[in-house]
Amino acid sequence: MTMNSDVQHFKCEIADGIATVALDRPDRKNPLTFDSYAELRDWFRDLHYDDTVKAVVFASNGGNFSSGGDVHDIIGPLTKMTMKELLTFTRMTGDLVKAMINCGKPIIAAVDGICAGAGAIISMASDLRVATPGAKTAFLFNRVGLAGCDMGACAILPRIIGQGRAAELLYLGRAMSAEEGLAWGYFNKVVPAEELDATARDLAARIAAGPNFANMMTKTMLAQEWCMSIEQAIEAEAQAQAICMQGQDFHRAYHAFVAKEKPVFEGD
Numbered sequence: 160m161t162m163n164s165d166v167q168h169f170k171c172e173i174a175d176g177i178a179t180v181a182l183d184r185p186d187r188k189n190p191l192t193f194d195s196y197a198e199l200r201d202w203f204r205d206l207h208y209d210d211t212v213k214a215v216v217f218a219s220n221g222g223n224f225s226s227g228g229d230v231h232d233i234i235g236p237l238t239k240m241t242m243k244e245l246l247t248f249t250r251m252t253g254d255l256v257k258a259m260i261n262c263g264k265p266i267i268a269a270v271d272g273i274c275a276g277a278g279a280i281i282s283m284a285s286d287l288r289v290a291t292p293g294a295k296t297a298f299l300f301n302r303v304g305l306a307g308c309d310m311g312a313c314a315i316l317p318r319i320i321g322q323g324r325a326a327e328l329l330y331l332g333r334a335m336s337a338e339e340g341l342a343w344g345y346f347n348k349v350v351p352a353e354e355l356d357a358t359a360r361d362l363a364a365r366i367a368a369g370p371n372f373a374n375m376m377t378k379t380m381l382a383q384e385w386c387m388s389i390e391q392a393i394e395a396e397a398q399a400q401a402i403c404m405q406g407q408d409f410h411r412a413y414h415a416f417v418a419k420e421k422p423v424f425e426g427d
Contacts, residue, residue: 164178166198166202167194167198168183168192168194168195168198168199169181169182169183169195169198169199169202170182170183170218170220171202173211173212175364175367176211176212176213176214176367177212177213177214177215177216177360177363177364177367178206178212178214178215178216178264179215179216179218179360180199180202180215180216180217180218181217181218181219181220182195182220182224182225182278183220185220185221185222185223186221187226187229188221188223188225188226188272188273189219189220189221189223189224189225189226189278190225190226190227190228190229190230190232190233191225191227191228191229191233191277191278192229192232192233193232193233193236193248196251196252196255196277197251199255199258200251200254200255200258201258203255203258203259203262204258204261204262206258206262206263206264207261207262207263210371210426212264213264213363213366213367213371213374213426214264214265214266214267214362214363214364214366214367215262215264215265215266215267215363216266216267216269216356216359216360216363217266217267217268217269217281217282217285218269218356218359219269219270219271219272219355222271222272222293222352223271223272223273223274224268224269224270224271224272224273224274224278224281224282224294225273225274225275225276225277225278225281226273226275226276226278227275227276227277227278227279227299228276228277234303249309252277252309252310253310253311255281255284255310256280256284256310256311256315259281259284259285260284260378260382261382263375263378263379264374264375264378265286265287265363265366265374265378266284266285266286266287267285267286267287267288267289267359267362267363267366268281268282268285268287268288268289268359269289269290269355269356269358269359270282270288270289270290270291270294270296270346271290271291271293271294271352271355272291272293272294272295273295274294274295274296274297275295275296275297275299275334276297276298276299276300276309277309277310279296279297279298279299280298280309280310280311280312282296283311283312283315283316283319284310284311284315286378286381287347287362288340288345288346288347289346289347289348289349289350289355289358289359289362290337290340290341290346290348290349290350290355291337291349291350291351291352291355292337292338292349292351292352293337293352294336294337294340294346294349295334295335295336295337296334296335296340296345297328297332297333297334297335298312298316298328298329298332299332299333299334300312300329300332301329301330301331301332302332307328307329307330307332308329312325312329313325313329316328316329318385319343319344319345320343320344320345321343324343337349347362368424369424370403370406370408370409370412370424370426371424371426372403372406372408372426372427373403373406373408376399376402376403379399380392380395380396380399383395384396406427407425407427408422408424408425408426408427411423411424411425412424
């Protein structure tokens with residue numbers, strides 16, 4: 160199948176094997192709505208079955224990444240829902256994170272300005288993160304009377320920045336500066352705002368030029384091995400690598416090395 164860039168509730172452009180997506184309400188600092196949550200979830204689920212997209216850039220728009228769930232379109236209606244309806248919603252938002260983790264494609268978050276609530280979760284669920292000096296990332300759930308354990312934050316955030324730092328952000332709901340995020344390992348790079356899109360796209364292009372089936376396997380193992388013992392992880396990696404060794408990209412790399420050429424990977 161081939162991914163559809165004709166979406167209704169967020170921006171999506173696909174070119175040269177790279178999908179660039181962004182929320183599309185810059186006047187409101189790009190909040191999420193029920194519709195954009197669901198469409199992003201479905202889009203990332205379908206992405207797993209598409210071989211034409213090699214990497215994804217989740218971009219900022221109009222100087223901001225995302226302000227999280229829309230106060231009027233989401234927060235207000237949630238206060239009127241039954242427990243069953245609320246659980247349906249929270250499971251749906253978690254399904255977006257699961258779809259991102261299981262999509263098989265490396266995701267680069269390009270974070271500018273406000274990156275809060277569910278927006279912070281989307282950046283967290285990405286594989287790599289690039290930011291501008293003005294990026295402010297806040298897991299602010301407790302500031303609206305909710306627990307910090309939202310959409311996998313208590314499981315994933317400590318893996319990226321450590322338990323103590325994650326606990327501080329989740330208990331206080333304060334914004335993490337770009338400087339802190341870089342020092343703590345949350346951000347891979349901090350670059351001037353005018354270089355953000357190009358930097359993220361360059362990372363995506365370098366990944367897209369690599370062995371894409373093997374990249375999928377790497378992403379799969381990175382997600383799954385947190386639940387494994389060392390012995391299980393080593394066995395899982397042995398099986399994964401043996402599968403990759405049957406691929407043509409492994410043979411292309413060998414023959415290119417022998418010929419003293421740069422390998423051209425085709426993802427099979």
